[in-house]
Every structure is written in structure tokens, then in C-alpha cells.
Amino acid sequence: MAALVVKPEAVKKLRNLYPWLYADEIAETHGEAQPGDLVEVRDTRGEFIARAFFNPGSHIAARLLTYDAAEKINRAFFETRFAQAFARRANALGHTNAMRLVHAEADQLPGLVVDRFAETLVVQFRNAGVEALRKEIVQALKRAFPAQGAYERSDTQARLEEGLEARTGLLYGDVPDEIAIYEDDVEFLVNPQQGQKTGFYLDQRDNRRLLRAMVGQGSRVLDVFSYTGGFSLHAAKAGAHALAVDKDQIALAQLEANARRNAVGERVGARWGDAEKILEELVEEKRRFTYIVLDPPTLAKHKNDTPPAKQLFTRLCKNALRVLEPNGVLFLSTCAYHIGVNDLIEVTRIAAGDVGRRARVVTVTYQPADHPWILQIPETLYLKTIVLSVEGN
Numbered sequence: 357m358a359a360l361v362v363k364p365e366a367v368k369k370l371r372n373l374y375p376w377l378y379a380d381e382i383a384e385t386h387g388e389a390q391p392g393d394l395v396e397v398r399d400t401r402g403e404f405i406a407r408a409f410f411n412p413g414s415h416i417a418a419r420l421l422t423y424d425a426a427e428k429i430n431r432a433f434f435e436t437r438f439a440q441a442f443a444r445r446a447n448a449l450g451h452t453n454a455m456r457l458v459h460a461e462a463d464q465l466p467g468l469v470v471d472r473f474a475e476t477l478v479v480q481f482r483n484a485g486v487e488a489l490r491k492e493i494v495q496a497l498k499r500a501f502p503a504q505g506a507y508e509r510s511d512t513q514a515r516l517e518e519g520l521e522a523r524t525g526l527l528y529g530d531v532p533d534e535i536a537i538y539e540d541d542v543e544f545l546v547n548p549q550q551g552q553k554t555g556f557y558l559d560q561r562d563n564r565r566l567l568r569a570m571v572g573q574g575s576r577v578l579d580v581f582s583y584t585g586g587f588s589l590h591a592a593k594a595g596a597h598a599l600a601v602d603k604d605q606i607a608l609a610q611l612e613a614n615a616r617r618n619a620v621g622e623r624v625g626a627r628w629g630d631a632e633k634i635l636e637e638l639v640e641e642k643r644r645f646t647y648i649v650l651d652p653p654t655l656a657k658h659k660n661d662t663p664p665a666k667q668l669f670t671r672l673c674k675n676a677l678r679v680l681e682p683n684g685v686l687f688l689s690t691c692a693y694h695i696g697v698n699d700l701i702e703v704t705r706i707a708a709g710d711v712g713r714r715a716r717v718v719t720v721t722y723q724p725a726d727h728p729w730i731l732q733i734p735e736t737l738y739l740k741t742i743v744l745s746v747e748g749n
């Protein structure tokens with residue numbers, strides 16, 4: 357097995373359990389290694405640090421898998437990691453048959469994502485290392501997470517950056533076009549072939565429950581960036597009326613089908629189009645809502661995207677506050693690692709100041725237990741939500 361010798365200044369972070377070695381932190385390479393090969397990572401005295409996936413074409417040249425020199429990377433290794441990941445989640449997610457079983461680096465499995473939707477697994481192989489070991493991984497999946505079938509959705513940007521082509525299709529077994537999942541008493545149909553990402557945004561489960569606990573009969577909910585209606589349906593089940601906004605027409609059709617399935621079709625409406633524009637229209641129309649959710653896509657993929665993303669957040673928030681009733685509640689989420697809680701605080705403070713409304717922070721929430729946040733890996737904290745109660749009008 358080839359070996360990478362790490363520059364002295366990068367050794368400490370690896371020993372402190374940070375799993376990424378950047379290309380410019382490698383002092384020397386011993387032996388031949390292809391993208392996706394396993395390599396040993398050593399310090400300049402030759403001491404073993406870890407075993408890792410190697411990809412010289414990526415700016416993250418090595419992704420650490422194990423610090424145990426004796427541990428072999430084979431089917432049994434993946435089975436053990438899968439069992440550990442499951443143990444972390446077991447009993448932490450409440451009443452649902454849909455969960456993220458494996459969340460890549462946060463479960464010590466760099467680049468591997470596995471979601472369960474009822475009896476179906478949806479899998480992403482995001483880097484050359486997991487791609488090279490896909491046979492062993494699939495064997496381990498079958499043993500650790502028995503399911504009716506598995507579908508691959510390796511159509512991620514990360515994969516392209518690794519020099520791999522997008523890949524989607526049946527991995528094994530039978531996979532229905534539509535899968536019925538439940539979150540508490542709300543049912544959703546998930547389409548793993550055509551839906552966004554793996555088919556459903558599991559990571560907003562706890563915030564949907566939080567909204568559900570707040571709304572009552574007659575509440576009016578504006579669900580901006582709704583996708584297939586996660587927030588709208590939970591709110592409608594509690595008696596609220598919801599207006600969902602998204603630019604994905606297929607997702608909105610699915611939302612309407614989901615609403616009928618839950619017998620709340622009459623309380624859920626949808627508007628298709630650009631969220632910023634629709635918020636402007638709602639201001640013009642003098643509409644008012646008791647609860648507003650803003651759950652945009654990752655607006656800042658790189659650090660440089662942060663200033664324009666914050667400006668967009670501020671504009672969205674300002675118009676949301678203009679249509680929020682006195683003492684109404686605003687949920688603002690970001691799933692961008694580069695936009696932190698302090699940024700959410702800053703943009704909402706600027707927006708509330710501009711429209712002259714006093715806001716009280718109800719809570720700040722983070723991603724749920726099936727999307728672990730590892731203290732030593734700052735990048736694993738990505739989903740943050742600020743919830744504000746807003747006075748005045």
C-alpha cells in the first residue's frame with residue numbers, strides 16, 4: 357500500500373480526529389497510488405497515523421477512514437461502521453420509517469450517504485474511495501440494513517469534483533417509483549428516482565415538529581421553499597392553512613398529492629415560481645401569515661458566496677416580516693456550512709430593523725440526530741435555524 361508523508365504542521369489536526377488532508381499538506385508520496393486507492397498516512401518519522409482514501413485529483417487528497425493500523429478495510433469493516441451508525445440513531449428519531457442511516461464523515465464513512473425510506477435504501481457514493489469499494493459496501497449494506505431494494509443517487513456535485521461521472525440506477529432488489537413514508541401521523545410519498553437529492557429532506561424533521569407544536573386551528577402558514585410540503589403538511593394536520601412556494605413544479609405536484617393523501621387538501625395551496633418574487637407579490641397583495649418558514653437551498657457553496665447569500669437572505673426576511681402578523685413567528689434556516697448562526701442573527705436583525713419590528717429569539721436549532729455534528733469536524737455542522745417571534749406590524 358502506498359504511503360503519504362504528512363507535513364509536520366498538519367499532523368496535529370489529523371491526530372485530533374480531523375479527517376481531511378489537503379493536497380498541499382503532503383510532504384512526500386511513497387509508492388504508486390491511483391484515485392480511490394487506500395493509502396497509509398504517516399508522519400515524517402514514519403509513524404502510522406491513519407489509513408485513508410486517496411485522490412490526487414481532489415483538493416482533499418486523503419480522507420481518513422481508520423486510526424487503527426490493524427483494521428482491514430473490507431466488508432466486515434463497513435458492517436461494523438454501519439452497526440455503530442445505527443446505534444447512534446436508534447430511538448432518537450421518534451415515530452418515523454425514514455432516516456439517514458449513514459452521514460458520510462460524520463459517521464466515519466467519508467463520502468458515503470445512505471437514507472432509508474420504509475423498505476428502500478437510497479445510496480450516494482460521493483468520492484473515488486467509496487466508489488472503488490462499492491462491491492464490499494453493497495454487500496455490507498445488505499447484511500446491516502435489510503431492505504427490499506436499494507437505489508443509487510450518486511448525482512452529486514462532490515462526485516464531479518472527484519473526477520467521477522454522475523451515476524443513478526437500481527443497486528439491487530425492487531425499488532418502487534413512489535414510497536410512502538411517515539413522520540408521526542403525516543404521510544409523504546417519496547420518489548427516489550426523480551426527487552431532489554435522495555428524494556426527501558429528512559434533516560428538517562425536528563423543525564417540522566416544532567412548527568406543528570406551535571400552530572393551531574386557523575393559523576396561516578407560509579412555507580417558502582416548500583419542496584413536497586414537509587412544513588405545510590405538518591401544519592395543516594394541526595388545523596392550519598398553508599401556502600407553499602417552490603420553483604420545482606414536480607415537487608409542488610407531489611405536495612398536492614401528499615396533501616390529499618393526508619386529507620388536508622383543502623387547507624394546503626401552492627404557488628409555483630421564484631421565492632423572492634412571490635414574497636414581493638404577497639407584500640403587494642397585503643397578505644398576512646401567522647407563521648412563515650424560509651428554508652432555502654444551499655445559497656453559499658463556497659466562502660466567497662457568503663456576502664451575496666446574506667444579502668438575499670436579508671431581502672427574503674424583510675419581505676417575510678412585512679407579511680408576518682403581529683406576534684407571528686418566523687423560521688429561517690440555512691443548510692450552508694459557510695453561513696453560521698451569527699450570520700442568521702445578523703441578517704434577521706438587519707431585516708427587522710429595516711421594517712421597524714422588534715423580534716424575540718424563541719430558539720436556535722441544529723440538524724437532527726441522524727445527521728450527526730462532530731465537534732472535531734466543523735464542516736459536519738451545516739443546518740442551523742433561528743426561530744423568531746416578531747412584535748409590531
Ligand SMILES: C[S@@+](CC[C@H](N)C(=O)[O-])C[C@H]1O[C@@H](n2cnc3c(N)ncnc32)[C@H](O)[C@@H]1O
Pocket residue numbers: 552556557560581582583584585586587601602603604607629630631632651652653654691
Ligand atoms: C432545502 S429544500 C426545502 C425543503 C423543504 N422545506 C422540506 O421540508 O422538505 C429547498 C427548496 O427550495 C427550492 N428552490 C430553490 N431555489 C428556489 C427559488 N429561487 N425559488 C423558489 N424555490 C426555490 C428547491 O426546489 C427546494 O425544493
